[in-house]
Each structure stands twice: as C-alpha cells, then as structure tokens.
Amino acid sequence: MGTIAELSVPTTEFALCETLAAVPDAELEVERVAAHGERALVPFVWVRTSEFERFEAALGDDSSVGEFECVSTLETERLYRMDWVGSTRLLVHAVLEADSTVLSATGSDDHWQLRLLFPDHDALSTVHDHCRAADIEFEITSIYELEGQRHRRYGLTARQHRTLIEGVERGYYEIPRELTLGEFAERLDVSHQALSERLRRGHRNLIESGLIAGREPSGFEEIDRDGS
Known part of the structure; x- marks a missing residue:
C-alpha cells in the first residue's frame, strides 16, 4: 500500500x-x-x-x-x-x-x-x-x-487549490460556463495566460495524485x- x-x-x-x-x-x-x-x-x-x-x-x-x-x-x-x-x-x-x-x-x-x-x-x-x-x-x-486517505489538497499548492475551488464556485466549470477564462482571470487580477497555466498545473496535479499516484x-x- x-x-x-x-x-x-x-x-x-x-x-x-x-x-x-x-x-x-x-x-x-x-x-x-x-x-x-x-x-x-x-x-x-x-x-x-x-x-x-x-x-x-x-x-x-x-x-x-x-x-x-x-x-x-x-x-x-x-x-x-x-x-x-x-x-x-x-x-x-x-x-x-x-x-x-x-x-x-x-x-x-x-x-x-x-x-x-x-x-x-x-x-x-x-x-x-x-x-x-x-x-x-x-x-x-x-x-x-x-487507501482511505483524505488527501487534503490532493497534491495541489495552496494557490492552485484556492483557484480551482473558486472556479467551481463562480461557475467556470459549469456547462455552459457562467464566466470565461478571461473574466475569471480579471476577477483574480492575473493575466489570461497566467491563469491558464495555473489551471493546467492544478489539473495535472489532481490527476497524478488522485488517479495515478x-x-x-x-x-x-x-x-x-x-x-x-
């Protein structure tokens, strides 16, 4: 184990x-x-x-x-x-x-x-x-x-964790989306590119920790x- x-x-x-x-x-x-x-x-x-x-x-x-x-x-x-x-x-x-x-x-x-x-x-x-x-x-x-562990932040950094949670709360992951990537970036006061990279790294960490660890x-x- x-x-x-x-x-x-x-x-x-x-x-x-x-x-x-x-x-x-x-x-x-x-x-x-x-x-x-x-x-x-x-x-x-x-x-x-x-x-x-x-x-x-x-x-x-x-x-x-x-x-x-x-x-x-x-x-x-x-x-x-x-x-x-x-x-x-x-x-x-x-x-x-x-x-x-x-x-x-x-x-x-x-x-x-x-x-x-x-x-x-x-x-x-x-x-x-x-x-x-x-x-x-x-x-x-x-x-x-x-097995049975709580994973706390699932391999995410604190910044990635906060961003993904806020994305869910603000409707970024809804279908259809309730705000665009650009609007999400503006709310966080970061560039479109910076937010895109942060989300990509966060998604990768979730997959590595939750699915293939x-x-x-x-x-x-x-x-x-x-x-x-």
Missing part, C-alpha cells in the same frame, strides 16, 4: 538557501525535476517575486545552483531551468533510490514543503534513516496511506546522461 508523507525541510538543508535569503519574498514551486545520475539535479521551478533581477543575481551566486535559464515568462511568474548541485542531491537521491517520488515541492524563505509518495512504510523508513545518517534535518508533518513516479524522472 502506498504511503504519503509530508515533510518540512529547513531552507538551510535544501536548495536555494542563499537565493531565498537574498530575496525573501520569492515563492517557488517545482514543476518537474530530472536526475542526472549522481551528478546533479535539473529542476524546472516556477518563481513568483517582485524582484526578478535581484533573484537572478542571487541565483548566479548560489552554491546549490550550477547553471540556470529562464524558459518562460508570464506576467507575475517565471519558469526557470536550474542545475541543482552539492548537498541538495543527498535528500532527493535518497527518495529516488527508494523507488519513491515527489508529488509536490514548494519553497519559501525559511522552509521547503515536500509531499512524497513511498511504495510502503519500509521505503519511508529507509529514506528517514539515510537522511538522519547524513545529518539532514527535516520534520515529518503528516503520514497517511493512499503509486503507479508511475512522476515528480522526479531519471534521464540518460545524454539528456534524453
């Missing part, structure tokens, strides 16, 4: 500690991560901040980041491809080696919130012991089984050294 654990990891124990200290208003949401063997992690991270120039300058000096590239720019957020290096890989590779995956990961100035899917309790215990042996500090805030790891994916 699959086991889901929610972990709170201090920013000092994970990625982008220096960047988040320099730009404390930044909010991060991991979209996807590829693992290049034992060498590095390559995540795609959505970033929301009022200081993108300062954020990118801090990234360039962050010891947990190799190269980085902005691959998408929206009105209020940007998507970055980053090479995570150094001690960050210890926690993530412990998860990968246990045949587990990350359903969601969000970061702020003081901690990262990780939602992990393990094949069973033994895999969770293995990762726990590995991290303790490596002196990686974290707090397990919740553990529950897939436990079948195929989806938060992290192994790729060959040639990048394929």
